[in-house]
Amino acid sequence: MNLDIKQWKHVFKLDPDRELSDEALEAVCISGTDAVMVGGSSGVTFENTVDLLARVRRFEVPCVLELSSKEAVVPGFDLFMIPMVLNSRNVDWVIGHHREALKEYGALLDWDRLLTEGYVMLNGQSTAARVTEADAAVSVKDIEAYARMADRLLHCPIFYMEYSGVFGDMQTVAKVRGLLRQSRLFYGGGIAGPEQASLAAAACDTIVVGNAVYDDLEQALATVSAVKF
């Protein structure tokens, strides 16, 4: 099992709050993707998270929890990703929820399995941006500043450009990748099939395919071979 995110090109993101048949889940897990990430913006609970983990665990693919609330901290994942929403107006989404989680679990955590993600939410209409009170009206210069902050001040292993639901500006994505020294650039948003997957993979380090799994599974599965082989 390859847990070195530097080698990941493709990740599927599954939402514990959405239905997925056993057949679809199996197809996702044996697709050749580098990892399955479990996370969502709303409706994520301990129960639906542990349930999804148990279902993914039957396969060999790395399984990552993207923590969005301390209620949904489920042990047993291979890695835990901690989002910091750098363009949130509310300090809770930058570090506040993290303090609360650390108060509860700080003494127990396996720090080697924790990776911070410096997030920038770029679609102001998305649930993710609304929930996290993100100011999505940012310029390219702002995004570059966030990228440098994540990379060199905060030492985030991941800088995450999240266009959730829409396909982003690949020129900006490529430009940002050129600035990063340590952080890996994750891109998410609007990857509906192999064509967008190829374009995004050319601009970032790792593409994240989420909604497509639920909207058109065949197209979603085709994104793996578009970037991996």
Added chain:
Amino acid sequence: MNLDIKQWKHVFKLDPDRELSDEALEAVCISGTDAVMVGGSSGVTFENTVDLLARVRRFEVPCVLELSSKEAVVPGFDLFMIPMVLNSRNVDWVIGHHREALKEYGALLDWDRLLTEGYVMLNGQSTAARVTEADAAVSVKDIEAYARMADRLLHCPIFYMEYSGVFGDMQTVAKVRGLLRQSRLFYGGGIAGPEQASLAAAACDTIVVGNAVYDDLEQALATVSAVKF
């Protein structure tokens, strides 16, 4: 000139907005302290910062700028410390001002000379806490959570417990130092003379002596030998 902060036990902090005679400045710079840090909570400008740098530069002591506003970014210091006020209610003091500074200087910065400081402001009555909108009513468990965050999530080279103006609880300080793996623990607040200096030095890694320089220089100078020799 020793720029390895891991070896620093004692730092003088000078405020560009306060008067200090040439004789007093010389005594501070040749005292044997490990570094002179330039910074303040209000009234810091480019002019008074560059002026103080020029005066300190006549001596061999390391000279550090603690950045508090992008207007006062003066080149030529040995190190630049970037405070992130972890217990601020306002996201600007956590990372917002940093984004603005990075937008302006991001392409020019010498990143090897930048060190982040994860600050916790612990005296709610102080100017520093008021200016940074800090929630100083924190429990020991909160401080521990901030310490773990600075140390292991944000990878801050410095975790800074700032009691500005009052002498803190050394039991808490010592407890926090026991949690840190990578960050060095800086302590500031109420070190008026050698007695508090010794107590604080026993609990933290590096003591910061500020107001005493202006209030009672002789006592301030005596803090150096209390911890260094």
